[in-house]
Amino acid sequence: MNNPALDVRGLCMDFGGLRALNQVELEVRQGEIVALIGPNGAGKTTFFNCITGIYTPTQGEIFALPDGKNRVKINGRKPNHVTELGMARTFQNIRLFPSMTVLENVMIGRHCRNRSSILGSVLRDRHTRAQEAEVVARSYEMLELVGLERWANELATNLPYGAQRRLEIARAMATEPFLLLLDEPAAGMNPQETLRLEELIDHIRDTYHIAVLLIEHDMKMVMSVSDRIYVMDYGQRIAEGTPEEVSKNPDVIKAYLGEDAHD
Amino acid sequence: MQQIIRALLVSLWFMFLTFPILVIKVDTINDIIVWRWMNALYIGAGVLLLQALWHAWKHVHALRKEDRDRDAVAWAVLVCLPVLWLAWIATRNTDKPLHVADKVFMILVAPLWLVDFLRSPQDRQPDWHDWPCMILFPPSLLVRAYLGLFRARGEAVSIPGVEHPNLLQTMLENQKAMRPLYLLLLVLAVCYPQMVEFYQTNIMVNFMIWIVLGLGLNIVIGLAGLLDLGFVAFYAVGAYAYALLNHHFGLSFWYVLPIGMVFGAVCGLLLGYPVLRLRGDYLAIVTLGFGEIIRLVLENWSSFTHGPSGISNIDRPPFVTDLSIMQATEYMYYIMLGLLLMTIFVVTRLKNSRIGRAWLALKEDEIACQAMGIDKTKTKLTAFALGATWAGLVGVVFAAKTTFINPMSFTLMESIIILSIVVVGGMGSIPGVITGALVLILVPEWLRGVEEYRMLAFGAFMVMVMVFRPQGLVSARRKVYQYDKAKAVNAHE
Ligand SMILES: Nc1ncnc2c1ncn2[C@@H]1O[C@H](COP(=O)(O)OP(=O)(O)OP(=O)(O)O)[C@@H](O)[C@H]1O
Ligand SMILES: [Mg+2]
Numbered sequence: 001m002n003n004p005a006l007d008v009r010g011l012c013m014d015f016g017g018l019r020a021l022n023q024v025e026l027e028v029r030q031g032e033i034v035a036l037i038g039p040n041g042a043g044k045t046t047f048f049n050c051i052t053g054i055y056t057p058t059q060g061e062i063f064a065l066p067d068g069k070n071r072v073k074i075n076g077r078k079p080n081h082v083t084e085l086g087m088a089r090t091f092q093n094i095r096l097f098p099s100m101t102v103l104e105n106v107m108i109g110r111h112c113r114n115r116s117s118i119l120g121s122v123l124r125d126r127h128t129r130a131q132e133a134e135v136v137a138r139s140y141e142m143l144e145l146v147g148l149e150r151w152a153n154e155l156a157t158n159l160p161y162g163a164q165r166r167l168e169i170a171r172a173m174a175t176e177p178f179l180l181l182l183d184e185p186a187a188g189m190n191p192q193e194t195l196r197l198e199e200l201i202d203h204i205r206d207t208y209h210i211a212v213l214l215i216e217h218d219m220k221m222v223m224s225v226s227d228r229i230y231v232m233d234y235g236q237r238i239a240e241g242t243p244e245e246v247s248k249n250p251d252v253i254k255a256y257l258g259e260d261a262h263d
Numbered sequence: 264m265q266q267i268i269r270a271l272l273v274s275l276w277f278m279f280l281t282f283p284i285l286v287i288k289v290d291t292i293n294d295i296i297v298w299r300w301m302n303a304l305y306i307g308a309g310v311l312l313l314q315a316l317w318h319a320w321k322h323v324h325a326l327r328k329e330d331r332d333r334d335a336v337a338w339a340v341l342v343c344l345p346v347l348w349l350a351w352i353a354t355r356n357t358d359k360p361l362h363v364a365d366k367v368f369m370i371l372v373a374p375l376w377l378v379d380f381l382r383s384p385q386d387r388q389p390d391w392h393d394w395p396c397m398i399l400f401p402p403s404l405l406v407r408a409y410l411g412l413f414r415a416r417g418e419a420v421s422i423p424g425v426e427h428p429n430l431l432q433t434m435l436e437n438q439k440a441m442r443p444l445y446l447l448l449l450v451l452a453v454c455y456p457q458m459v460e461f462y463q464t465n466i467m468v469n470f471m472i473w474i475v476l477g478l479g480l481n482i483v484i485g486l487a488g489l490l491d492l493g494f495v496a497f498y499a500v501g502a503y504a505y506a507l508l509n510h511h512f513g514l515s516f517w518y519v520l521p522i523g524m525v526f527g528a529v530c531g532l533l534l535g536y537p538v539l540r541l542r543g544d545y546l547a548i549v550t551l552g553f554g555e556i557i558r559l560v561l562e563n564w565s566s567f568t569h570g571p572s573g574i575s576n577i578d579r580p581p582f583v584t585d586l587s588i589m590q591a592t593e594y595m596y597y598i599m600l601g602l603l604l605m606t607i608f609v610v611t612r613l614k615n616s617r618i619g620r621a622w623l624a625l626k627e628d629e630i631a632c633q634a635m636g637i638d639k640t641k642t643k644l645t646a647f648a649l650g651a652t653w654a655g656l657v658g659v660v661f662a663a664k665t666t667f668i669n670p671m672s673f674t675l676m677e678s679i680i681i682l683s684i685v686v687v688g689g690m691g692s693i694p695g696v697i698t699g700a701l702v703l704i705l706v707p708e709w710l711r712g713v714e715e716y717r718m719l720a721f722g723a724f725m726v727m728v729m730v731f732r733p734q735g736l737v738s739a740r741r742k743v744y745q746y747d748k749a750k751a752v753n754a755h756e
Contacts, residue, residue: 052634083636095631097624101741108624112636114617118645121616122609128616135617140746153743175636 003068005030005179005211006051006087011060013043013050013235020046021057022235028179030068033205033212035222038232039255044215045092047232048183052089053079066178084112088172089181092215094164098157102148102167105156106139109174142170146200162193166200173204180204182214186221194218198225223247231255266318274310278303452600456593464596466708468664471599472657473704475606477684477696479653482610484682485691485739486619487646488626490547493534493554494681497527497651499561499673501658506574506668507567516580516663520656527655528648535647539640542629554678561670573669577662595664602660606653611693613649615742622646623691680704689735698736 006028013021020043028034036044049055051062056076063071066086074082088109097105114135120128143149146166151159156167165185172180182201186194198221205212216222222229222243229246231239233255239246246252282303456464476498483491501523508514508522538549561568568574579591586594613619621642624632633639662668680703688699702724 054630054634078638079630079633080636080638083634088636089634091631091634095628095634097627097631099627099739099741100620100623101743103744103746104620104623104741108620108632108635108637111617111621111624116617118613118616118618118649121618122612124612132617136744136746152746153741155741171635 003030004028004063004065005032005068006213007063007065007071008051009061009063011047011050011062012058013046013055014058020235021050024060024232024235024237026230026237028211028213030065030178030211031205031209032228033201033214033226035226035229036213036215036232037217037219037222037229038238042232043235044232045183046235048089048181048215050075051082052087052181053077053082064179080112083175083177086176086178087181088175088177088179090165090168090172090183090185092183092187094161094168096156096164096167096171098155100156101153102156102159103136103139103143103152105167106142106170106174107135109142109171110135110138113174113176139170139174142174145173145204146170147196162189165189166197169200169204173208177210179211179213182212182216184215184217186216186218194221197221201225270311270314273314274307277310278307281306456596461589461592464592466705468592468596468599470700470705470708471603472661472664473681473684474697474700475603475653475657476681477688477700478606478610478693479650479657480681481650481685481691481693481696482613482622482653483646483650484685485689485696486614486626487622487643487650489643489646490543491550491647491650492547492675492678492682493550493552493557494650494654495673495675495678496534496554496557497530497654498658498661498677499557499670500526500530500651501655502662502668502672503561503568503574503658504655505659505662506577509578509662510574510576513578515578516659520659523655523659524652525655527651527653527658530655531648531651532644534651535644539643551675551678554675558670558673558675561673568670571670573667573671575667577666577668579666580663595660599660599664602656606656607693614691614693618642618645687735689737689739691739692735692737695735695737695739702736 004027006026008024008026011021011024011026012019024043024047026034026036026047036047038044046055050057051074053074053076060075061073062075064074064082064085064087065071072085074085074087077085097108100108114131116128116131140149140152143152146169148159148163148167148170151163156164159167165188169180169182169185172182185201186197189197201212201214202225204210214222214226224243226243229239229241229243230237231246231249231252238251238255239249241249455467476494479497480491480494483489483494504523504526505514505516505519508519509516514522534550534553538546541549562571564570579586580594580598582591582594621632621637624635624637625639625642625646629639632642661672665672684699684703685696686699687703688697689695
């Protein structure tokens with residue numbers, strides 16, 4: 001439980017003159033649910049993009065520890081390598097494959113865990129068929145996990161918003177991650193859906209023993225679901241601690257309520 | 264008396280004919296069939312009334328034969344009435360919109376009917392109802408009746424109102440219904456050269472070459488979403504590979520066939536590698552340039568490619584005995600048929616495989632695709648290489664078929680036609696590509712008689728497709744996976 005899963009040190013990200021991330025330090029331990037919060041534009045999504053290989057950070061080091069022991073440096077790696085290593089993410093602005101079916105969307109997640117070759121696909125030999133069956137079965141399992149199996153053969157674009165968010169989680173889970181990165185999974189959900197999402201995140205952590213790092217604006221959810229919270233503002237980490245500690249932290253209150261009135 | 268009985272019979276016949284359209288209504292939402300008997304009555308009564316009108320009119324007509332102009336107007340009125348009436352009956356009181364096919368019928372058939380009636384009233388037989396029977400009866404009803412035999416079971420839950428598939432689409436999606444048709448088609452295809460002239464066989468070979476080209480490009484554009492305007496270059500590479508190897512080393516068709524495929528694939532990789540980062544319009548421009556480069560090289564590197572004058576006297580595919588030109592064409596036809604079937608087989612399998620899904624995902628969202636663990640570079644390159652393989656293959660066939668090639672066969676126009684086949688037919692759909700080739704290659708061939716209007720009709724058609732069915736004639740459908748949990752669990756134990 002206490003072995004780290006992700007270890008980020010001194011992460012900086014510059015966009016031209018803008019420093020979107022400044023010396024960010026963050027650690028997620030195995031099986032832990034950690035929230036990353038902060039006002040709009042604080043750099044949370046940029047942080048995700050850096051650790052998943054979509055951006056190459058300007059400075060700093062990112063280590064992934066799939067089994068809790070071996071440190072793998074992942075900055076500069078391609079996104080698909082990072083995912084293969086076991087870090088899967090969802091997107092703030094939903095990025096499903098709209099004209100593929102719900103099940104196929106999840107099957108894409110199985111891509112990197114499956115080695116069937118092109119020749120195998122054409123000949124459809126026993127090995128390939130077994131692999132395909134496994135892909136379908138596992139994908140179905142993931143759909144059941146998020147409660148979307150009813151829509152398996154529906155086009156992803158036809159799903160309601162909340163279901164699309166859950167589908168993204170299913171897709172990420174299909175890659176068999178050790179760390180799940182959720183970017184505002186509750187955005188656009190109503191209170192009941194958010195509650196079910198909370199249960200889902202808990203359930204995922206308990207059954208699959210994976211760590212979760214989530215960005216979220218819904219404070220109620222953040223406070224109840226997370227073990228620890230990191231707070232960012234203007235690309236800097238301004239606080240870290242348990243939900244109680246963070247909610248009492250004066251810097252955090254200042255960042256959220258603003259003190260511009262004094263200046 | 265006899266006339267009354269006849270009129271009654273005609274009414275009954277009409278009621279029977281329109282029965283599937285007007286009386287049976289399948290409520291797809293609640294999955295029940297609604298019987299609308301009243302409609303049948305309306306039809307029967309209406310047809311009776313019309314016949315009465317008709318006889319009345321004939322009576323008047325017999326009295327005043329000389330009045331031609333008034334004749335025409337009366338004809339128009341008489342003909343318009345049933346048309347309007349039919350249209351009204353068919354559209355009224357339906358909470359669900361008419362099937363697209365039926366609408367098309369209403370719109371297409373009605374004017375046809377009208378035209379036919381107005382053309383020559385004097386030599387028309389009085390049995391006016393024969394015509395509408397004939398035109399109302401065929402496609403729509405036949406197809407429906409046929410599909411009725413194979414009610415698809417376990418169809419996907421579909422959300423109503425998303426897309427109205429057309430009749431062709433519904434047809435193609437019903438696998439069970441298509442199987443006998445495919446078989447029939449295959450038998451027809453095998454017998455074809457025996458049934459028609461040599462010239463027609465030749466056209467067919469051409470047609471199949473275009474289909475394979477379309478299927479190859481379909482991998483690149485339809486599946487992987489990479490807009491490639493230089494596809495003909497790979498075709499040229501295949502053709503020149505055979506022409507040159509045959510010319511210099513006397514290598515025969517069968518040896519060069521796989522070599523042509525490999526050359527195509529290698530060129531696909533060569534093009535693919537530098538354009539990995541490009542998408543959309545930029546990619547289109549670069550590939551267009553690539554196509555032109557290949558053509559210019561072929562044209563100007565005279566010492567190697569024989570320049571614009573091309574290479575002639577290329578061997579036809581060898582056979583055990585010597586063949587006359589006609590027999591050779593037939594032989595070519597069967598070779599091409601075999602290659603086409605192989606292509607369809609391979610592409611169908613690829614489409615719903617691991618790599619096929621990866622291509623689609625790449626087309627839909629590159630970033631999400633990578634974030635889900637798909638190697639963008641590898642996936643794009645395989646798409647380019649596999650697409651080009653087929654072009655290389657048919658390039659060899661083309662050279663062997665014409666026995667003469669020059670750079671003029673591989674211009675931008677060819678690339679555009681291949682692209683049109685894919686786009687008009689329906690991106691990503693294999694029956695779509697075949698339909699596209701049928702419409703864009705075969706139909707213009709058959710219409711050679713009306714040469715002047717051919718290109719006009721062609722252009723108008725393209726515009727219409729793009730306006731009314733931007734997704735192509737047959738849109739790609741995704742595979743429906745049936746997953747039975749109990750079964751899967753049993754299998755594991
Ligand atoms: N690709 C980019 N190029 C330039 N600037 C960028 C880029 N991506 C993000 N930024 C900037 O970095 C800053 C942080 O953005 P980011 O999207 O990470 O914020 P966030 O914390 O996720 O906010 P939100 O809660 O609104 O999602 C913003 O000022 C944004 O304008
Ligand atoms: Mg964000």
